Amino acid sequence: MLGMGTLTLGSSTTMVAHTTLTSSNTLSGTKRHNLFNKTHSLPINFTLFSSFNKLTMPLTPFTTAVASVQSDSVSSSDAPPTKNELSKYYFLVANAKFMLDEEEHFQEQLFERRRYYGERNKEQDFWLVIEPKFLDSFPEITKRLRRPAVALVSTNGPWITFMKLRLDRVLAQSFEAESLEEALASNPTNLKFEKPDNWVAPYPKYESGWWETFLPPGQKEVNS
Amino acid sequence: MAAEMALVKPISKFSSNLRPKFNTPRTVSYSIRMSATPTTTPTSTKPSKKPNKTSIKETLLTPRFYTTDFDEMETLFNTEINKNLNEAEFEALLQEFKTDYNQTHFVRNKEFKEAADKLDGPLRQIFVEFLERSCTAEFSGFLLYKELGRRLKKTNPVVAEIFSLMSRDEARHAGFLNKGLSDFNLALDLGFLTKARKYTFFKPKFIFYATYLSEKIGYWRYITIYRHLKTNPEYQCYPIFKYFENWCQDENRHGDFFSALMKAQPQFLNDWKAKLWSRFFCLSVYVTMYLNDCQRTDFYEGIGLNTKEFDMHVIIETNRTTARIFPAVLDVENPEFKRKLDRMVVINEKILAVGESDDNSLVKNLKRIPLIAALVSELLAAYLMPPIESGSVDFAEFEPRLVY
Numbered sequence: 276m277l278g279m280g281t282l283t284l285g286s287s288t289t290m291v292a293h294t295t296l297t298s299s300n301t302l303s304g305t306k307r308h309n310l311f312n313k314t315h316s317l318p319i320n321f322t323l324f325s326s327f328n329k330l331t332m333p334l335t336p337f338t339t340a341v342a343s344v345q346s347d348s349v350s351s352s353d354a355p356p357t358k359n360e361l362s363k364y365y366f367l368v369a370n371a372k373f374m375l376d377e378e379e380h381f382q383e384q385l386f387e388r389r390r391y392y393g394e395r396n397k398e399q400d401f402w403l404v405i406e407p408k409f410l411d412s413f414p415e416i417t418k419r420l421r422r423p424a425v426a427l428v429s430t431n432g433p434w435i436t437f438m439k440l441r442l443d444r445v446l447a448q449s450f451e452a453e454s455l456e457e458a459l460a461s462n463p464t465n466l467k468f469e470k471p472d473n474w475v476a477p478y479p480k481y482e483s484g485w486w487e488t489f490l491p492p493g494q495k496e497v498n499s
Numbered sequence: 500m501a502a503e504m505a506l507v508k509p510i511s512k513f514s515s516n517l518r519p520k521f522n523t524p525r526t527v528s529y530s531i532r533m534s535a536t537p538t539t540t541p542t543s544t545k546p547s548k549k550p551n552k553t554s555i556k557e558t559l560l561t562p563r564f565y566t567t568d569f570d571e572m573e574t575l576f577n578t579e580i581n582k583n584l585n586e587a588e589f590e591a592l593l594q595e596f597k598t599d600y601n602q603t604h605f606v607r608n609k610e611f612k613e614a615a616d617k618l619d620g621p622l623r624q625i626f627v628e629f630l631e632r633s634c635t636a637e638f639s640g641f642l643l644y645k646e647l648g649r650r651l652k653k654t655n656p657v658v659a660e661i662f663s664l665m666s667r668d669e670a671r672h673a674g675f676l677n678k679g680l681s682d683f684n685l686a687l688d689l690g691f692l693t694k695a696r697k698y699t700f701f702k703p704k705f706i707f708y709a710t711y712l713s714e715k716i717g718y719w720r721y722i723t724i725y726r727h728l729k730t731n732p733e734y735q736c737y738p739i740f741k742y743f744e745n746w747c748q749d750e751n752r753h754g755d756f757f758s759a760l761m762k763a764q765p766q767f768l769n770d771w772k773a774k775l776w777s778r779f780f781c782l783s784v785y786v787t788m789y790l791n792d793c794q795r796t797d798f799y800e801g802i803g804l805n806t807k808e809f810d811m812h813v814i815i816e817t818n819r820t821t822a823r824i825f826p827a828v829l830d831v832e833n834p835e836f837k838r839k840l841d842r843m844v845v846i847n848e849k850i851l852a853v854g855e856s857d858d859n860s861l862v863k864n865l866k867r868i869p870l871i872a873a874l875v876s877e878l879l880a881a882y883l884m885p886p887i888e889s890g891s892v893d894f895a896e897f898e899p900r901l902v903y
Contacts, residue, residue, distance in 0.1 A: 369903040380751060383722070387748055391600050419902050436591035441755050443823040443891050446903055476812050477804055478726035 364409075364458045365435035366428045367445040370421035371405060375486050376468040378442065382485050389488070401429035403489040406462040409450055416446050423464045425486075459491035562632055564639045566698040567706050569650045575703055575764060576655040584763045589657045592756050596664035604745050605675045610738045615682035618736060625798045626737065627683050634676035634687055640713075640753075641669035642693060643706075661756055668749045679739055704767050708780040711757035711824065714750045716784060716817045721747035723813055727804060734803035758824045758891075768894060774827035778886050781821065781829050785814045786843060786878065793844045794851070811837060822889035830887050839881045846874045 374381060385401075392399060407426045410417050429435050432449070439447045452458035467483075474480060578584050618626055648663030673689065680686050701709065725743035728735050735741070761767050789810050792799060799806040811831075818831045830836065853866045892898050 373903070380718075380722075383744070383748060387600055387745070391598065394603065421902055433587075433591040433594045436587055437595045437755070440588055440591070440759055441751075443893070444901075444903060475808070476726075476816075477723060477809055478730055 361451040361453060362430060362455075362458070363432070363449055363451050364428050364430060365432045365447070365449045366404075366407075366409075366426045367435060367438055367442065367447050368407070368410065368416060368420065368424055368426040369442070369445040371423045371425040371466055372421075372468060373444060374425045374427070374442075375403075375466065376483075379481055381442065382481055384438075384441070385489055400431050401427065401434070401489070402459055402491050403486050404428055404459050404461050404491065405466065405486075406464045408460040408462060409452070409458065412450060413448060416448060419446065423466060428459060455491075461491070562636045562639060563699045564692075564696045565643050565701050565706065565709075566646075567643070567701050567703055569646070572647060572703050573651060573654045576651055576658050578655060581763065583765060584655075585759065586657070588759045588762070589661065592752075592759055593657055593661055593664075595752060596661055596668075596756075599664075599667075601668070601671070601745050601749060605671055605742060607675075607678060608738070611679065612682050614737045615679075618683075621797065622736070622801045623683070625795065625801060627680070627685060628795070629798050630676050630679050630683070630739075631685075631687060634673050634680065635692065637669050637673040637676060638687075638689055638692060640710075641666050641673055643710075644669060658760075665753050665756065668753070672746065672749070675739070675742070679737070704764075704776070705780070707757055707761050707764070707767060708776055708825075709784070711754055711761065712780055712784045712817070712821060714754035714757065715820050716788065716813060717750040718747045718754065719813045719816045719820070720788075721750065723809060723816075724802070724804070727809075728802065731803050734801075736802060740802075754820075761824055762891065762893065765894070768824070768826050768890065774886070777821075777825035777827050778829055778882060781818065781825070782878065782882050785817075785829070785831065786840065786881075788813070789840045790843060790847050794847065807837075807841070822887065824891050826888070826890045826894075827886040828889050829881070830884055833884065836881060836884065839877050843874060843877050846870055846877070850874070 385403075388401065389399070391397075404426045406423050407428070410420075410424065410426075427435070427438060435447060435449075439445060450458075471480070574580060576584065578586070644662045644666035648659050648661075648666060651659035651662065677687055677689065721743040724740060725747065728740050767773055789807075792806050792810050796806040799809055814831050818828050822828045850867055850870045853863050853870070856863065858866070892901060895901065
């Protein structure tokens with residue numbers, strides 16, 4: 276079966292080739308390497324329903340990840356990557372103004388899901404990534420995006436399918452990555468949205484910066 | 500199903516008295532008040548009629564119960580007949596509904612009774628009516644979804660389960676509202692409602708248009724009230740409004756399901772007839788809401804809202820959301836649209852005044868005729884305003900050139 280992302284694209288969309296991202300495990304000296312060596316525990320039982328196991332790859336827990344700053348250029352290794360080290364990530368992407376400023380119900384949904392995960396002690400499996408680096412692997416998508424772009428990334432494929440139905444004006448795809456850190460790597464960007472000239476709703480607009488809650492760990496943005 | 504669609508009566512060869520056999524929910528053992536008539540104005544010198552248990556008087560704007568052609572529904576969702584069914588999308592929706600974000604949320608506390616006891620005078624009466632109408636509307640959604648879930652079980656188990664899970668949500672909403680009525684020493688006999696109400700027949704196509712709009716407009720109504728009251732807590736007269744943030748997300752998800760249903764039937768979205776019906780249902784739902792709310796303006800002003808501003812905000816946002824699936828929508832931001840709505844309000848007020856006058860029924864009917872003609876004229880003119888072309892990007896011919 277093709278990746279979930281291809282199923283969520285409209286039939287008239289040019290099909291984007293599925294790309295596997297791999298990271299070269301280049302070490303650059305013991306001392307420097309230690310600075311970036313982190314232990315990550317990936318969610319194991321994040322699949323909500325066993326009936327969807329076929330749609331979601333089981334995750335193998337990682338204990339070590341190589342720093343993503345060392346893999347700016349993505350290259351494939353000659354040897355086929357070992358399957359059990361790769362995880363699949365599904366995403367939706369659009370310009371940040373649409374996702375984070377105009378679509379206020381989007382914010383409500385993310386907070387609702389976060390609250391739900393908290394109530395049931397579930398590990399977070401969705402994130403917002405502003406100017407994600409993985410877009411470099413999707414030139415057909417990149418050329419159709421206004422910038423800055425923001426992606427909603429999740430290991431839960433069906434949920435991304437649902438969000439595509441809700442948002443409609445987004446592009447959807449998927450990719451594989453060796454680590455969460457690699458998958459969620461981003462280029463630093465300051466987001467600033469102009470106040471709407473004519474806000475007529477009988478309530479105030481949601482406060483800017485609400486999305487910081489959902490940025491990957493260690494990637495909090497400086498909101499000017 | 501939060502909104503009401505009273506004006507919607509497309510021509511149908513089926514009798515509106517069709518009464519399918521629905522399962523009867525357990526009867527609530529409270530004193531029963533059955534009132535579907537508009538509230539009489541305080542200036543009326545006519546003594547108010549005693550509530551009548553055995554017959555439900557329906558006016559033009561009464562919330563309705565719906566039934567449909569279940570055999571046609573089965574044909575539409577038979578995966579062997581319909582190759583357009585996007586199973587991945589329905590599986591995704593099923594997962595979302597099974598998540599059940601609100602399983603633990605609609606729990607009352609002592610605040611409810613305390614708040615109800617403080618409500619007195621006209622606002623109390625107005626609030627009771629709000630609870631009654633909302634409960635009836637949610638319950639009608641429960642009945643329809645439950646029956647669809649039952650009837651589609653063999654044909655399409657995934658779609659059937661989604662309908663059943665939506666009926667779970669609607670039952671929860673209706674139950675919560677009915678418990679609210681108990682704070683006012685009232686209760687709707689939902690079992691009685693099931694048997695006694697007349698059912699309006701809608702073909703599946705119209706169920707999709709009407710119910711999608713009802714759920715999305717319900718989302719916008721509830722979230723707007725919630726966000727307004729959050730920043731103006733002095734108007735928070737009853738704790739049910741604090742639950743509207745979670746509540747409205749259920750309505751929004753229900754609307755998403757109807758999006759997927761319509762996408763699975765492209766013939767409902769891709770031709771000139773689809774555009775005409777889309778505009779018709781938008782107009783019917785918006786006008787019904789506007790007339791209903793202006794008729795009950797004391798409620799909205801009682802919670803600190805400007806009724807017309809509230810309604811126009813809800814209409815504009817609902818229309819914008821609907822433009823993502825309907826092939827055409829109304830140009831509701833054209834100021835002429837609101838002017839037409841306001842003229843309809845004036846006409847509707849006159850029609851109500853005729854009904855409450857002391858004239859005999861023949862004179863009343865004669866007086867109503869020119870008013871109804873004027874209303875129809877405004878409706879037709881609003882319908883004929885140039886529409887806005889719209890629809891999902893999934894169906895857009897120009898999609899490869901869209902920039903996101």
